[in-house]
Amino acid sequence: xxxxxxxxxxxxxxxxxxxxxxxxxxxxxxxxxxxxxxxxxxxxxxxxxxxxxxxxxxxxxxxxxxxxxxxxxxxxxxxxxxxxxxxxxxxxxxxxxxxxxxxxxxxxxxxxxxxxxxxxxxxxxxxxxxxxxxxxxxxxxxxxxxxxxxxxxxxxxxxxxxxxxxxxxxxxxxxxxxxxxxxxxxxxxxxxxxxxxxxxxxxxxxxxxxxxxxxxxxxxxxxxxxxxxxxxxxxxxxxxxxxxxxxxxxxxxxxxxxxxxxxxxxxxxxxxxxxxxxxxxxxxxxxxxxxxxxxxxxxxxxxxxxxxxxxxxxxxxxxxxxxxxxxxxxxxxxxxxxxxxxxxxxxxxxxxxxxxxxxxxxxxxxxxxxxxxxxxxxxxxxxxxxxxxxxxxxxxxxxxxxxxxxxxxxxxxxxxxxxxxxxx
Amino acid sequence: xxxxxxxxxxxxxxxxxxxxxxxxxxxxxxxxxxxxxxxxxxxxxxxxxxxxxxxxxxxxxxxxxxxxxxxxxxxxxxxxxxxxxxxxxxxxxxxxxxxxxxxxxxxxxxxxxxxxxxxxxxxxxxxxxxxxxxxxxxxxxxxxxxxxxxxxxxxxxxxxxxxxxxxxxxxxxxxxxxxxxxxxxxxxxxxxxxxxxxxxxxxxxxxxxxxxxxxxxxxxxxxxxxxxxxxxxxxxxxxxxxxxxxxxxxxxxxxxxxxxxxxxxxxxxxxxxxxxxxxxxxxxxxxxxxxxxxxxxxxxxxxxxxxxxxxxxxxxxxxxxxxxxxxxxxxxxxxxxxxxxxxxxxxxxxxxxxxxxxxxxxxxxxxxxxxxxxxxxxxxxxxxxxxxxxxxxxxxxxxxxxxxxxxxxxxxxxxxxxxxxxxxxxxxxxxxxxxxxxxxxxxxxxxxxxxxxxxxxxxxxxxxxxxxxxxxxxxxxxxxxxxxxxxxxxxxxxxxxxxxxxxxxxxxxx
Numbered sequence: 017x018x019x020x021x022x023x024x025x026x027x028x029x030x031x032x033x034x035x036x037x038x039x040x041x042x043x044x045x046x047x048x049x050x051x052x053x054x055x056x057x058x059x060x061x062x063x064x065x066x067x068x069x070x071x072x073x074x075x076x077x078x079x080x081x082x083x084x085x086x087x088x089x090x091x092x093x094x095x096x097x098x099x100x101x102x103x104x105x106x107x108x109x110x111x112x113x114x115x116x117x118x119x120x121x122x123x124x125x126x127x128x129x130x131x132x133x134x135x136x137x138x139x140x141x142x143x144x145x146x147x148x149x150x151x152x153x154x155x156x157x158x159x160x161x162x163x164x165x166x167x168x169x170x171x172x173x174x175x176x177x178x179x180x181x182x183x184x185x186x187x188x189x190x191x192x193x194x195x196x197x198x199x200x201x202x203x204x205x206x207x208x209x210x211x212x213x214x215x216x217x218x219x220x221x222x223x224x225x226x227x228x229x230x231x232x233x234x235x236x237x238x239x240x241x242x243x244x245x246x247x248x249x250x251x252x253x254x255x256x257x258x259x260x261x262x263x264x265x266x267x268x269x270x271x272x273x274x275x276x277x278x279x280x281x282x283x284x285x286x287x288x289x290x291x292x293x294x295x296x297x298x299x300x301x302x303x304x305x306x307x308x309x310x311x312x313x314x315x316x317x318x319x320x321x322x323x324x325x326x327x328x329x330x331x332x333x334x335x336x337x338x339x340x341x342x343x344x345x346x347x348x349x350x351x352x353x354x355x356x357x358x359x360x361x362x363x364x365x366x367x368x369x370x371x372x373x374x375x376x377x378x379x380x381x382x383x384x385x386x387x388x389x390x391x392x393x394x395x396x397x398x399x400x401x402x403x404x405x406x407x408x409x410x411x412x413x414x415x416x417x418x419x420x421x422x423x424x425x426x427x428x429x430x431x432x433x434x435x436x437x438x439x440x
Numbered sequence: 441x442x443x444x445x446x447x448x449x450x451x452x453x454x455x456x457x458x459x460x461x462x463x464x465x466x467x468x469x470x471x472x473x474x475x476x477x478x479x480x481x482x483x484x485x486x487x488x489x490x491x492x493x494x495x496x497x498x499x500x501x502x503x504x505x506x507x508x509x510x511x512x513x514x515x516x517x518x519x520x521x522x523x524x525x526x527x528x529x530x531x532x533x534x535x536x537x538x539x540x541x542x543x544x545x546x547x548x549x550x551x552x553x554x555x556x557x558x559x560x561x562x563x564x565x566x567x568x569x570x571x572x573x574x575x576x577x578x579x580x581x582x583x584x585x586x587x588x589x590x591x592x593x594x595x596x597x598x599x600x601x602x603x604x605x606x607x608x609x610x611x612x613x614x615x616x617x618x619x620x621x622x623x624x625x626x627x628x629x630x631x632x633x634x635x636x637x638x639x640x641x642x643x644x645x646x647x648x649x650x651x652x653x654x655x656x657x658x659x660x661x662x663x664x665x666x667x668x669x670x671x672x673x674x675x676x677x678x679x680x681x682x683x684x685x686x687x688x689x690x691x692x693x694x695x696x697x698x699x700x701x702x703x704x705x706x707x708x709x710x711x712x713x714x715x716x717x718x719x720x721x722x723x724x725x726x727x728x729x730x731x732x733x734x735x736x737x738x739x740x741x742x743x744x745x746x747x748x749x750x751x752x753x754x755x756x757x758x759x760x761x762x763x764x765x766x767x768x769x770x771x772x773x774x775x776x777x778x779x780x781x782x783x784x785x786x787x788x789x790x791x792x793x794x795x796x797x798x799x800x801x802x803x804x805x806x807x808x809x810x811x812x813x814x815x816x817x818x819x820x821x822x823x824x825x826x827x828x829x830x831x832x833x834x835x836x837x838x839x840x841x842x843x844x845x846x847x848x849x850x851x852x853x854x855x856x857x858x859x860x861x862x863x864x865x866x867x868x869x870x871x872x873x874x875x876x877x878x879x880x881x882x883x884x885x886x887x888x889x890x891x892x893x894x895x896x897x898x899x900x901x902x903x904x905x906x907x908x909x910x911x912x913x914x915x916x917x918x919x920x921x922x923x924x925x926x927x928x929x930x931x932x933x934x935x936x937x938x939x940x941x942x943x944x945x946x947x948x949x950x
Contacts, residue, residue, distance in 0.1 A: 036516065037499045041475020059443075063535040063564060068450040069478045087441045091565045094539070103441035111443060127473045127536035131505070160475025161502040161536070369523060388480030388492065395490030 025322075026353040028362050030344060035367025038388055039317060039342060040404075041160030042168025043124065044073050048408065049172055050083040052193040055119040055221045058084040059111065060158065061104065061136060062126030073404075083118075085111070089128055100134050101142075108143055108153075118151060119222040122172065125157035152222060154179065164342040166240035166318045166407065169193060173217055177247040180217075183227035188214045188274065189253065191245075192238035195410040196220075202237075202261075202413055205271060208288045211278045217244075228253050233277050235270065237261060237412055239352075240319035242345040259351045260323035263331040263417045264296035269351070292414040299418030304332035306425045306432070313380035315389065316340035316366050317403035319349075324384075324406065324420075325360065326352040332421055336360035337380050340371065382428060399427045446778045446798055448753035448816055452562035453534045454479050455572025458655070459580070460530060461493040461603035465635035466580070467526035469517045471509070471544045472534035474499040486819050487604055496520040500537075510542045517548050521555070528584065528636035529553070530576060532560030556636065558583045568776075570654040570728070570754050573602055577631050578658035584639040587667055590646060594693050595625045597645045599663075599671065600656030601632035606731065606815040608632055610828035611651060615676065618831050619649070621699040622689060631655075643667040647692045651675070651830070654728055654754060676830045677734035678838070679706055679742055704832040706839045710743055718843070724749040724790040726773065726781055726799055727814025729757020731829070733764050735794045735813045738838060740768070749773060749788050751781070753796075782806075789922060792846060797821070807918070809845030813838075899928050901936045908938050923948045 043066055046058045060066050067086035087107045092098040104123075112118060121143070123136045136155040143153040156171040157163060163171055173191065188211055190202065199216060206214050215226045228234075230252035236245065239260055249255065258273035259266045268289055275285050312334050314321040321341045328334040338361040346353070353362075363371070368389075375383055376396060383393055383400045390400040401424055411420040449455075453470060460468040461483050470476070477497050483489045498516045500509045517531065531544040545559020558579050562572050577600075598615060601608035612633075616626050627645035628638045642663060648671035650660045660671040670692055676685035683697075690697035709715060723745045725735045729752040739745040750765045751773030752758070758774045765772035773784055782802045785793060793803045793810040797818040803810030812821060813829075828834040901909070912920050920941070927944035928936050 035499075036477075036497055037474040038477045038480065039474055040478055041473065043475065044478075061441075064444075064447060064449075064451040064568065065453075065476060065535050065564070067444045067447045068454065069475060071446055072450075072482055073478055082445065085443050085445045088444050089441060089565060091563075093441055094565055098441070100441065107441055107443045127475065128539060130502070131536055131539045159502075160473035161500065161505070164474065369519075386481070387485050388477060389484070391484040391488055392490055392492045 023358045024354045025339075025356040025358055025360065025362055026346075026350060028353075028358050028360075031361055031363040033363060033365045033367045033370065035365075036369065037164070037342075037366040038315070038368040038386055039366070040073060040165040040386070041069070041127070042158035042163030042165065042171060043069060043126065043160075044165050045158065045168030045172065046070065046084045046124065047073065048193060049169060049218070053120065053218050053220060053222075054083075055117060055223075056083060056122060057111065057115060057118045057120070058122045058124055059108065060084070060086040060124045060126055061129045061134060062086055062089065062124075063128045064088055066126045066128075083115075089132075094132060100132075101139055104139055105143065105146075112147065112151060121147075121151055121153045122175070123153065123155040124168075125155065125159055125162075127159045127161050130157065130159050130161060152179070164319075166238070166320075167243075167343075169238070170241045170243045173241060173244040174247045176218065177228070177244065177251060180251070181225055181227040182251075183229045184231050185213070185227070185229070186231040187227070187233070188212070188278070189226065189228060189232050189234040189248070190214060190216045191234055191236050191241055191248070193218055194237055194412060198410045198412045198416060201415055205288065205292070205413070206274070209271070209275055209278070209280050209285065211274060211280065233274070235274050236348060238320075239323050239345070239348050240343075242343070242348060245345075245348060255347070257347065257351055259326065259355060260320075260349075261412050262323055262420060263327040264293050264300060264414060265331055265355075266323065266327055266352075267296065267413050267417070268293055269355075289414075296414040296417040300331055300421050303418040303421035303425055306428045307382075307421065308333035309335070310381035310428065311335045311337050311378075312424075313337045313375050313378060313383045314339045314341075315368075315371060315375070315383070315385035315403070316342045316363070317384075317386050318407050319343060319345070320403075320406055321384070322349040322356075322362075323352045326356050327420065328424060329356055329360075331417075332424070334382075334424075337378050338363060338371075338374065340364075340366065342366070382424060384424075399431050401427050444777075448776050448778070448796065448798065449569035450479070450482075451535055451564050452567050452569060452572025452575070453532065453564065454482070455569040455574070455655070456530065456532060456560055456562060456576040457483070457493055457495055458569070458573045458602040458604050459576040459631045460495060461489070462601065462605075462632035463494075463630075463634055463636075465527040465637065466494060467520055467524045467529050468493075468495045469513070469520050469529060469531045469544065469548065470495055470497050470534055471513050471532070471537035471542060472497045472499065473501070473536050476534050476536075483603055486817060487822055488819075489603070493603075494524065494526070498537075505540065509537075509540055510547060513542055513544055514547055514551060517544075517551060517553075521553050526555060526636075528556040528558060528580070530558045530560055530580065532562055533564075535564035538564050556583055568754070570756065573655040574658050577602075577656060578662060580631070580636070580639055581642065581659040582662055584636055585642045585663065585667060586640060588641055588643040591625070591627060591644050593625050594623065594695065595627040595645045596689075597627050597642055597648045597663075597669070598629040599648045599650050599660050600652030600654070601629065602652075602655050603632065604815075604817055605632070605652065605655070606728075606817055606821055607827060607829045607834075608652070609822075610826050611830040611834065613826070614828040614831035614833050615649065615651065618676070618682070618686065618699050619689065622686065622693075622695050622697065624689065624693060624695065643669070645669060647671060647689075649689075653730055654756070675730055675734055677731065677834060678738040679704065679832070679835045681734060681737060682831055682835065699832075701832060704835060706742060706832075706835040709836075709839050715744070715843075718846070719744045721745045721792055721846070722748045722788075722790045723792045723794055724785055724788055724799075725813070726751045726753070726793070726795045728752055728754050729761045731814035733757075733761055734829075736764060736768060738835075739794065739842075742835070743839070743842065745792070748790050749784060751775065751784075778802075789919070791919070792842075794842065811842045811845050813841075898934060899925050899936060900934060902938075905936045905938050905941050908941055920945070 140155040156175040158168040232253040259269040261267040261270035325339040340363040531548040663669040674685040676682040686697040924944040
């Protein structure tokens with residue numbers, strides 16, 4: 017029932033800022049992509065800084081030998097004393113002979129490789145021919161001059177789209193890397209609705225053939241996949257726009273949009289979703305007890321900010337003061353914006369010093385920000401949530417709804433329970 | 441081009457950030473793309489700093505390239521100057537900005553700002569983090585420090601501690617205490633805790649204490665030459681080295697090297713009965729040159745370990761470390777390739793590793809206990825408690841830290857005695873490692889299961905020998921198995937019997 021008095025954020029003006037950005041580059045996406053695609057290796061062609069970033073942001077040194085690494089450019093590569101392509105071939109050769117389990121190799125461009133215009137698509141083509149059919153070599157950019165944080169996944173999936181088989185079958189393609197447990201839940205929901213065949217991009221292995229074509233409908237599970245969205249449209253697939261599947265309402269709306277496309281009846285839909293939806297609602301109600309009527313301020317980070325602000329305001333009773341996002345991609349986050357009532361400042365891009373001034377002046381009850389800002393803001397008396405956890409933790413769909421609310425409520429609960437003053 | 445999985449050191453501009461973040465009143469304008477801001481989290485998360493590093497990143501993007509990256513730099517510089525009002529600024533490039541050659545130093549110097557501008561040239565494709573810190577601090581000192589009147593009381597500067605340093609915070613306190621006992625006051629601690637104004641009065645001290653050659657040696661040498669400040673060469677990590685250091689200070693100052701040793705416990709702890717089990721433990725040592733060399737001396741002379749391998753990842757320290765390794769009868773391992781270090785450790789099969797966080801992970805995989813002695817740092821390396829490495833309290837801390845991963849002597853003895861007890865069975869593991877809960881059911885001894893012969897390469901373990909091997913306590917069983925197989929291979933024996941097992945034991949007896 018459209019409420020005539022309701023003015024959504026979709027019509028709100030956007031504060032566009034350009035200045036120092038306190039965000040990760042796209043290489044950071046490798047940290048979850050390499051876990052999702054178990055026969056893939058991500059070879060960054062870059063500098064010591066790239067290697068150091070991956071190591072520092074990941075904090076995953078526990079993995080014996082991760083499925084990512086950095087081919088570090090050296091003085092000789094830059095001075096033209098060594099042919100960078102030959103050097104790269106040699107390192108790839110060494111890598112693939114040590115890791116015969118690798119089926120997909122991604123050459124990942126970085127700031128330095130792009131500035132020196134090292135053509136990785138040419139290298140990928142050459143190496144693909146050399147190692148076909150056992151290894152497929154693709155390239156994408158994760159550089160900080162081109163990509164912000166989660167855009168690395170977008171670039172990676174975009175690179176995979178032209179490789180997908182052509183199919184004219186009516187099918188659903190779900191786009192976005194999800195933790196296995198979440199992907200399984202999603203599949204069983206879609207299966208119960210009688211929707212199929214369903215494939216997921218990225219697939220967990222190269223042998224898992226994903227196809228696309230004019231009768232393919234695709235739904236996104238992540239809001240940061242704008243380029244992938246365009247690439248799939250170019251392959252003739254049709255996008256099913258929907259709010260993102262966070263919380264009880266987000267998940268229901270997402271499933272509803274797909275169900276409508278696949279002609280699922282209302283009765284059947286209710287039959288499938290009513291139980292998990294009720295469970296999620298109950299769980300959110302409990303978990304969001306401390307969130308109700310609290311204010312939240314989002315620094316730009318992963319592009320998840322708008323869907324998450326929708327979840328926190330609409331489902332958890334919070335008030336958003338500012339929702340910052342690195343990029344505002346309306347074809348993807350439009351449906352979430354429409355569900356949020358006007359009020360918060362929607363900001364795109366960043367000038368971190370100005371934004372910090374606003375955050376410190378407004379002093380929201382909860383500030384969602386990157387790891388570089390969190391402790392300094394806590395020290396200034398604010399309560400923070402590290403944004404990076406939101407991309408590493410299973411948070412999508414009904415069964416994770418309370419976990420998602422819990423991620424935001426935990427910092428508030430902690431502040432409430434710590435008693436560090438002397439007793440009277 | 442070189443494939444790297446994990447790195448021991450970051451790029452040189454991270455070294456410059458360690459200097460800037462340790463200081464006050466200094467601001468760093470770094471020409472860099474947006475992703476490079478990840479380095480902030482090293483300081484705010486690992487070190488739990490309550491302020492952002494004083495660094496402005498220009499965060500240029502692809503669309504700026506070739507058009508106005510230089511202007512972007514100047515704007516950032518001006519805004520940083522106005523917002524933070526620093527006493528001095530350092531300016532430079534990260535790896536990507538180095539390629540676009542905007543010359544931040546030249547741009548900033550021509551802006552007419554009324555604070556000293558210190559340009560940094562840090563070659564990102566040749567050098568690494570420690571070099572970056574050392575060079576940055578050297579440039580700051582070279583630009584700001586001037587000869588000045590000496591303090592009346594004998595004083596010194598503590599040189600080298602930085603943000604994100606391995607226990608630098610507590611080392612400063614410990615060394616200050618020792619020097620104070622001797623009657624030496626502290627003039628300036630730098631870079632950590634100092635401001636550009638403090639740097640100007642470095643020359644008031646009578647001498648320098650070079651705490652960390654990795655990050656302070658160039659500055660110390662410059663001050664020796666230009667300001668006439670001698671600097672100490674002994675690094676006071678360990679009991680003997682601390683005494684050497686105090687004697688060195690005594691020689692420089694003429695003061696008596698008499699300090700309070702009543703809190704020093706390492707010598708007695710090493711000599712006490714329980715530590716007998718430490719004797720001859722085979723240890724592999726790897727870290728930055730300074731900490732690795734200090735650890736080698738402590739391990740051999742103060743703990744009674746056998747040092748079976750010694751190495752460092754920073755080539756700058758290769759020379760002295762090679763020399764020390766030679767005096768231990770070892771060939772030094774100088775590499776920043778983590779896989780090479782892992783291979784080396786696997787081959788040596790030491791009983792303990794003294795290494796970095798990287799070696800701790802290697803140890804986990806190989807089942808070898810490890811204590812951390814050096815950067816690269818991890819959040820665990822910033823404990824809440826006072827935990828220096830230097831001085832006499834540092835020696836106590838080192839004793840505890842190194843012994844902790846090992847099973848304690850009395851505990852080891854009891855495990856041996858009760859190895860057939862269901863609660864102390866092999867699968868139970870050392871009690872302090874967790875997961876030691878006894879199995880739910882007692883082992884049923886009535887059914888004797890026939891073990892299948894194990895085949896290992898060309899050598900076969902006969903059933904009796906295999907059973908006998910199982911009677912050996914689990915914490916030395918791996919070593920016994922390895923020694924026996926090596927012995928069998930050497931003797932050209934293809935089947936291992938009980939005889940072979942005990943012949944091998946006799947062969948390797950010490």
